Amino acid sequence: MTATGDTLRPKRPAAAAPGIEKTLEGLGVARGIAIGVIHLHDAGAISVPELRIPAARIEEECARFEEAAQRAGHQVEQLQEKAGRLGGSAGEELGYLLDAYRQMLHGSRLVRGVERRIRSDRINAESAVQQEINEIVRGFEAMEDSYLAARVADIRDIGRRLLRNLTNTPYRPFTALPKNAVIVTDEMTPADTALLDPGHVAGLATVLGGAESHTAIMARSLGLPSVLGVAGLLKDLKGGETIIVDGGQGRVILNPTAATLGIYRQKQIEFLKSRRALSRLRDVPAETLDGARILLQANIEFPNEVVAVLDAGAEGVGLLRSEFQFMNREDVPSEDEQYATLREVVERMGGRTVTIRTFDAGGDKLAPALGCTIGPNPSLGLRAIRLGLARRDLLEDQLSAILRASAHGPVRILIPMIATVEELRTTREIMNTVIRRLKKKGVPVADPPPPLGAMIEIPGAALSADAIAWHADFFAIGTNDLTQYTLAIDRSDEAVAHLYNPLHPAVLRLIQFSAEAALRARIPVCVCGEMAGDPRYAALLLGLGIRDLSMTSSNIPMVKQRIRATNLVAATRRARVIMDQSDSAHIAQLVDGFNAGEP
Numbered sequence: 001m002t003a004t005g006d007t008l009r010p011k012r013p014a015a016a017a018p019g020i021e022k023t024l025e026g027l028g029v030a031r032g033i034a035i036g037v038i039h040l041h042d043a044g045a046i047s048v049p050e051l052r053i054p055a056a057r058i059e060e061e062c063a064r065f066e067e068a069a070q071r072a073g074h075q076v077e078q079l080q081e082k083a084g085r086l087g088g089s090a091g092e093e094l095g096y097l098l099d100a101y102r103q104m105l106h107g108s109r110l111v112r113g114v115e116r117r118i119r120s121d122r123i124n125a126e127s128a129v130q131q132e133i134n135e136i137v138r139g140f141e142a143m144e145d146s147y148l149a150a151r152v153a154d155i156r157d158i159g160r161r162l163l164r165n166l167t168n169t170p171y172r173p174f175t176a177l178p179k180n181a182v183i184v185t186d187e188m189t190p191a192d193t194a195l196l197d198p199g200h201v202a203g204l205a206t207v208l209g210g211a212e213s214h215t216a217i218m219a220r221s222l223g224l225p226s227v228l229g230v231a232g233l234l235k236d237l238k239g240g241e242t243i244i245v246d247g248g249q250g251r252v253i254l255n256p257t258a259a260t261l262g263i264y265r266q267k268q269i270e271f272l273k274s275r276r277a278l279s280r281l282r283d284v285p286a287e288t289l290d291g292a293r294i295l296l297q298a299n300i301e302f303p304n305e306v307v308a309v310l311d312a313g314a315e316g317v318g319l320l321r322s323e324f325q326f327m328n329r330e331d332v333p334s335e336d337e338q339y340a341t342l343r344e345v346v347e348r349m350g351g352r353t354v355t356i357r358t359f360d361a362g363g364d365k366l367a368p369a370l371g372c373t374i375g376p377n378p379s380l381g382l383r384a385i386r387l388g389l390a391r392r393d394l395l396e397d398q399l400s401a402i403l404r405a406s407a408h409g410p411v412r413i414l415i416p417m418i419a420t421v422e423e424l425r426t427t428r429e430i431m432n433t434v435i436r437r438l439k440k441k442g443v444p445v446a447d448p449p450p451p452l453g454a455m456i457e458i459p460g461a462a463l464s465a466d467a468i469a470w471h472a473d474f475f476a477i478g479t480n481d482l483t484q485y486t487l488a489i490d491r492s493d494e495a496v497a498h499l500y501n502p503l504h505p506a507v508l509r510l511i512q513f514s515a516e517a518a519l520r521a522r523i524p525v526c527v528c529g530e531m532a533g534d535p536r537y538a539a540l541l542l543g544l545g546i547r548d549l550s551m552t553s554s555n556i557p558m559v560k561q562r563i564r565a566t567n568l569v570a571a572t573r574r575a576r577v578i579m580d581q582s583d584s585a586h587i588a589q590l591v592d593g594f595n596a597g598e599p
């Protein structure tokens with residue numbers, strides 16, 4: 001293995017004129033105000049495995065390289081779109097540069113050279129990329145031409161991108177950050193975001209990323225003020241500048257003046273004050289004005305979030321995204337390790353129910369250890385339960401760990417991305433086999449066994465919710481994916497973020513249909529997508545029959561406050577009117593009007 005930190009140094013844009021205040025808009029994905037110092041984030045060192053490969057693997061290696069190059073091309077295209085929206089000479093200049101990047105990824109000397117090395121030297125794609133880049137760089141440096149010398153940085157940049165794609169390398173080095181560091185970068189994966197420590201990092205701003213991406217969800221979980229999808233963010237930055245991130249407004253201010261800093265320091269104080277005031281709601285029930293009791297639970301990714309969950313007054317964990325246990329590592333955690341982690345959560349929740357979702361890796365949540373690949377269409381590929389059923393060994397180990405944890409407190413098992421009744425039935429058979437195996441060995445398991453539920457997040461599943469309900473012990477409606485798949489809007493793509501709308505009548509009808517199917521089958525139904533954590537939607541969801549909401553714990557007080565100001569009878573009446581509408585803009589007016597006090 002070699003680390004390319006030295007050979008492929010990241011390209012740094014030119015320095016900014018100091019002190020010029022600049023305001024940029026983006027998608028505010030996690031509320032709060034961060035005032036700090038810019039830490040320009042790059043991938044750091046990438047471990048490059050150097051391997052000789054047998055002749056039989058040559059085609060596979062070439063295909064891996066092709067896939068990595070295609071992905072890099074897509075990433076550059078996204079950056080190019082951003083550059084286009086920048087306008088002016090800056091946008092034009094950046095556009096030319098990115099054009100050159102794209103050319104480097106298609107039939108260029110670089111691409112041909114890498115393929116030749118794989119075939120003739122019989123080496124893996126990573127080594128071939130590294131060797132080819134080094135040779136091109138050496139050639140350019142020898143030319144003593146200032147223009148070509150400047151291109152060396154670009155070639156290194158493309159090399160880093162290819163290696164990162166080939167090795168699925170997370171952006172790791174979040175160590176030695178200055179106090180109040182604000183991470184500024186083109187793109188963060190959810191796995192990278194999970195590595196941020198809110199004790200050290202003040203905020204996050206990125207060029208790419210949508211509001212319902214898992215990166216955004218992680219940022220909210222961490223309570224890290226964050227703005228994603230900020231066009232032109234990296235232009236002229238050199239790191240170390242002062243920055244304000246306003247995660248509520250979706251605004252980033254670079255080099256703020258003393259006056260602006262004063263205004264935002266005051267806003268920061270007010271935000272913290274209102275959060276403290278809301279925290280006083282912790283021990284009061286989530287009850288509507290007319291006495292309906294609503295269950296408010298928390299979504300978590302890691303055991304250490306339990307403190308925040310209990311602090312927020314959550315009555316259970318409505319969604320534990322177990323896939324995060326498989327990220328940022330090269331191996332799969334053993335069954336014992338998984339059991340220890342889950343048992344810790346169950347025990348710390350002290351008798352409150354913990355809903356553990358089997359791994360939903362794939363899409364934007366890469367867990368190389370689980371063998372999930374990018375594929376041509378990551379959101380539609382081998383992910384979630386499809387991956388579990390294809391890798392039954394992994395699913396059985398995980399189910400075994402969950403079942404063992406169920407002996408320590410109330411647990412429910414939730415299956416992600418259910419599309420058919422058959423998938424749920426097969427999973428139940430596997431679960432029953434695992435239970436029999438554990439019992440035979442005398443290993444304690446909850447008796448009766450944990451309820452087995454289905455995520456309703458694929459439109460096809462929502463439309464057949466009545467059939468699935470006969471085989472499920474409960475439903476969890478995942479509005480993030482349900483909106484993504486219903487409207488064909490990539491939830492991670494900031495370019496279409498303005499079109500992502502859970503108030504689209506099609507999405508609302510699927511939620512309503514699923515909720516009614518669950519109520520008819522007398523099984524519990526919860527909404528655990530981001531919609532559940534937005535107080536704006538609380539009365540509407542209640543009006544559609546939902547009595548169980550699960551969300552990022554920091555949003556619980558806000559949603560509880562909204563519920564306590566809601567009359568359920570009126571909310572149900574308003575929901576009926578809303579469901580008769582076909583125009584989302586009018587639906588939004590009806591939702592906002594009701595929230596503002598209309599009867």
Ligand code: PEP
Pocket residue numbers: 217319321360457477478479480481482528529530
């Ligand atoms: C959802 O899709 O709404 C959901 C809760 O799951 P995730 O966000 O993890 O895909």
Ligand code: MG
Pocket residue numbers: 457478480481
């Ligand atoms: Mg989902």
